Amino acid sequence: MAIELRAVRYRYAGASKDALQSIDLRLEPGRVLGVVGANESGKTTLCLVAGGFAPGVVGGRLEESARIDGVETTSIPTHALALRCGLLFQNAATQLSNTTATVFEEVGFGPCNLGLVVPDVIERVWWALKAVGVEDLAPRDPARLSGGQGQLVALASVLALRPRYLILDEPTSELDPAGTALVADALARVASETGAGIMLVEHKAEVLARIADEVIVLGEGSVALAGPAAAVLADPMLAELGIEPPERIGLERDVRAAGLDWPAVLAEAPA
Amino acid sequence: MSGHDRRLDHSAPAASAGATADSGSSGSAGAGNGSTWSGSAQAGRSAAPSSADPAAPSGAPSAAPSIELEGVSFSYPDGTPALENIELRIDPGELVAIVGQNGSGKSTLARHLNGLLRPTAGRILLGGRDVRGLHVARLAERVGLAFQNPDRQLFAGRVSAEVAFGPRNLGLRGAELDERVRAALDAVGLSAEAASNPYDLGYSRRKLLSLASVLAMRTPILVLDEPTTGQDARGAARVRAVVAVAAGEGRTVIAISHDMRFVAECFRRVVVMRAGRVVLDGTPDVVFGEATWPELRAAYLEPPFAALAGARLGLGATPSAASFVAALGQRARNA
Numbered sequence: 001m002a003i004e005l006r007a008v009r010y011r012y013a014g015a016s017k018d019a020l021q022s023i024d025l026r027l028e029p030g031r032v033l034g035v036v037g038a039n040e041s042g043k044t045t046l047c048l049v050a051g052g053f054a055p056g057v058v059g060g061r062l063e064e065s066a067r068i069d070g071v072e073t074t075s076i077p078t079h080a081l082a083l084r085c086g087l088l089f090q091n092a093a094t095q096l097s098n099t100t101a102t103v104f105e106e107v108g109f110g111p112c113n114l115g116l117v118v119p120d121v122i123e124r125v126w127w128a129l130k131a132v133g134v135e136d137l138a139p140r141d142p143a144r145l146s147g148g149q150g151q152l153v154a155l156a157s158v159l160a161l162r163p164r165y166l167i168l169d170e171p172t173s174e175l176d177p178a179g180t181a182l183v184a185d186a187l188a189r190v191a192s193e194t195g196a197g198i199m200l201v202e203h204k205a206e207v208l209a210r211i212a213d214e215v216i217v218l219g220e221g222s223v224a225l226a227g228p229a230a231a232v233l234a235d236p237m238l239a240e241l242g243i244e245p246p247e248r249i250g251l252e253r254d255v256r257a258a259g260l261d262w263p264a265v266l267a268e269a270p271a
Numbered sequence: 272m273s274g275h276d277r278r279l280d281h282s283a284p285a286a287s288a289g290a291t292a293d294s295g296s297s298g299s300a301g302a303g304n305g306s307t308w309s310g311s312a313q314a315g316r317s318a319a320p321s322s323a324d325p326a327a328p329s330g331a332p333s334a335a336p337s338i339e340l341e342g343v344s345f346s347y348p349d350g351t352p353a354l355e356n357i358e359l360r361i362d363p364g365e366l367v368a369i370v371g372q373n374g375s376g377k378s379t380l381a382r383h384l385n386g387l388l389r390p391t392a393g394r395i396l397l398g399g400r401d402v403r404g405l406h407v408a409r410l411a412e413r414v415g416l417a418f419q420n421p422d423r424q425l426f427a428g429r430v431s432a433e434v435a436f437g438p439r440n441l442g443l444r445g446a447e448l449d450e451r452v453r454a455a456l457d458a459v460g461l462s463a464e465a466a467s468n469p470y471d472l473g474y475s476r477r478k479l480l481s482l483a484s485v486l487a488m489r490t491p492i493l494v495l496d497e498p499t500t501g502q503d504a505r506g507a508a509r510v511r512a513v514v515a516v517a518a519g520e521g522r523t524v525i526a527i528s529h530d531m532r533f534v535a536e537c538f539r540r541v542v543v544m545r546a547g548r549v550v551l552d553g554t555p556d557v558v559f560g561e562a563t564w565p566e567l568r569a570a571y572l573e574p575p576f577a578a579l580a581g582a583r584l585g586l587g588a589t590p591s592a593a594s595f596v597a598a599l600g601q602r603a604r605n606a
Contacts, residue, residue, distance in 0.1 A: 038503040039475035090474050090501070093420055144347055147419045147497070148373025148529075173500045174419065176372045176529050178571030203501065242503040247532060247576035254592045260599050266580050 001069050003027040003050050003085075003165055003197065009063040010049050019045040021221045022064075029164060029197045032187065034208035034229060036201075037218030038242030043201045044090055044169055046218065050199060051087040051167040052076055068165070083114065086163035090170050090201075092154035096142050103129070103145070103153050104138040110161045128160035131186045133179075147174040155183065159190065166190070166198045172207060184210050205233050205246040217241055335363040335491030335523040336398025336413060338384065343393035345379055353379040355547040356393070363491075364521045366514070368534040371544030372571040377527040378419055380544070381494050384525065385414040412441060415490035419497045419527070421474070421481035430456070430472070430480060431465040437488040455487035458516070460509050475501045479509065486513065493517055495526040499533050511537050531575040535559060535590035545570040556588035 003026070010020040020042050027033050027050070037043045048054035052073030055062050066073045068084055076084075089095045100106040107128055111121040129135040132152045137145065142153060151174050158166065168187075172180040188211040191198050202208055208215055208229055215232040217225035219241050225232050232238075238245050245253070252262045338361040345354040353376045361367055369377050382388040383395060386407045395402045397413060415437075418424040427433035431452050438451045456462045459479040464472060469480055478501055485493065498510045507530075514537045517524050528534050534541055534555065541558040543551035543566075551558050551566055558567070559578040567574060574590070581589030581598060589595035 039501075039506050040473045041503075044473060091420065091422055093422065140351070141349055144349055144351060146374040146378060152373070170501060174373070174497060174529070176370075176571050177531065177573040179373050180529075203503065239504065242505045244504045244507065248580075251577055251580060251592050251595060254596050255599060258596045258600060260596070260603055263580075263584055263599070265583060 001029055001164070003069075003199070004067045005050060005065070006067075007064040008049060008066050010045060010054060011061050012045075012054075013059040013061075015060075019060075019221055020049060023049075023221075023223060025050070025216060025223070025226075027165060027197045027199050030191055030195045031214070032191050032198045032200060032212045034200050034202055034212030034215040035218065036203065036205070036208065036215060036238075036243050037224075041218040041242075042221040043218055045221075047087065047167050047169045047199070047201060049073075051085040051165075052081045053087055056081065082110075082161070082163075084163055085165045085167060086158040086161045088155055088158045088166070088168040088171055090173070092147070092151040092174070095154040095157065096150065098143070100142060102138065103134070103140050103142050106142045106153060107157045107160050110157055114161065124160045124162065128156040131159055131190065132156050133182050133186075148176060148179055151175060152179065152183070159186075162194060162196075164196060166196050168198065169201045170203065171200070172202065172204060180204060180207060181210075183207075187211060203244070205244060205249075209233050209246050217243065335521065337362050337396075338492065338523070339396040339399075340383070341394050341396065343383065343390045343395060345376075345383065345388060345391050353547055354383075354390070357547075357549055359542065359549060359552075361523060361525065363523055364518070365523050365525075365540060366518050366538045367523075367525045367540045367542060368538035369525065369527045369542045369544060370529065370531070370534060370570075370572060372546075375544040375570070376547040377544055378496055379547075381416060381496050381525070381527055384492070384494050385416045386410040387416070408440070411437070411488065411490075413490055414492040414494060415485035415488045416494045417482045417485040417496060417498060419500070421477040424481045424484070425469045425477060428468055429465075430461060430467050430469055433469055433480060434484045434487045437484055441488065451487045451489070455483040458486055458509075458513055459483045460505075475503065475506050478502070479506060482510070482513065490522075492523040493525070495524070497527055497529065499528060499530045507533065514538075531559070531573065532577075532592075535575045535577065536592070543567065543570050543572065555590040556594075559590035560588045 005023050005025045008020055008023045009018050011018045023046065035043055035046060048058060049066055052068060054060055056073060056078060062074060068076065096106060097109050100109060104125055107125045108121050111124045129138060132155050134152045134156060137149060137153060145153060155171050172183050175183060184207045187198055190196050212229040214227065215229045216223050217232060224241055225235055225237055233246055234249055244250065255262050340357045340359040343354055343357040346352045369380065371377050379388065383390060386402055402410060425433055427436060434452045434455050435448055438448055443451060456465055459482055461476065461479055461483060469477055472480060482498060499507045502510060514524050539554060541555055542549055543558060550570055551563060559574040561582045564574060577592050577595040578590045581587065581595050586598040589598050
């Protein structure tokens, strides 16, 4: 079982060039795969393709093989994809259904559509809200949340589906540092406890350093670097690929560039 | 009004010079590799007017108007309280970052500054005058707000039309309008996309586009809601350069951000919000200094790593990489 892309090439309808060129990746249940890359390097497109959303829902042309648990995504109907893959959009506002009056109902919207009985829906909603620390938002109007709160609720609404694979496009982009740490820990827990495979697009290298098993770096629609998270995040190539390294690595580089030694006492300080 | 126009004309060459500052300033700060922005931020600092007169009348050509919030409270119509008794004064040319937990009222505060929201109690003064009597269109000439979510801001079918919309509403036409659009797109690195549809751009570039459309207004006050969100290293450097250039022109820049590195490197004042109130207000040295860490953490924030590292080594307040490197260098020379 896995999401597996082999030499995938993808082009949006009407586009003059490929958004993805020859992508190989494998996401197994229980693993966290980090994806980083410069602006416009294909991260969001990769999310749509790996989740079967492109070409299925958005159109365009896919070449070679994108499979979920051995089945080509192009032959999986959307409702069946929804059971396998939870996809969190980059813009939380586009995720919310705009049909519900409270956050509780919003998070219950997906599980209801899966046909679960009401007690199960209720159980899942509380579980998902607690996982991202927003149970106190349950009675609030989803249209009147702050940007970061909306992002947490959107994430909860995807978690509540309990999909085998979670594909998350910058889930912490609008979160404060505490919210970011909370989400990172929640995702690590979801991966280990529910066995979900998580693909995580993330600009914050700290988050990936904390929870990713492997990291791939995209550059212009191809995989430019791939490997264990710690090794990839410390790779000097990152800067050339337009990626900010984790804060500590960046600071160490600045110190050395000024001709100074990196103080040994900082080696064991938290990243 | 002619004096106002002259000031706007002056800022045109400075804005395009900013794009070169982005790539051309290796920086005396010595932060080195990959940190061209710290040099330009430094340039912005030294170029900012130190003696801007806060009492200048609001129509004065030389300075942005001051902003004063007096006892400002706001509740959304569903009763959710968002701001409680905010007292804040921002002088012309200040560089202010507003930080705080999700839902602490930062964006609500930003929307008050350009009149999208009106306080339910208290008042807001711009250049000493209550904004209550000012139409949103008049406020828009003074205060440019780039939204947190670009998709709530963008609507045109072409990138150039999107950027032209604001200045066109200010009455600009022809070559002058074209120049505004060109300079704004140049500042955010989107010149090559002028003819594209905004929705063919990825999120990060839509966000830069929303910034460009606000820059094109050349307002004396810029309010940026999480400008570095979703940006890669290059995009973040563009945003830093935009802030530095605006500062160099004496404009007031107010940014909401969760990016503490950006805050510590680019801003001279940090306002910390928690549950609709201002709980800390000071320079990055003070706000990210060891003494305030408990308060910061109570507001669900974490100081930048450079500040943690500086404290660990007993270097004092080093909120930014540049200040950390400088303090470490100083110690090495003394030893």
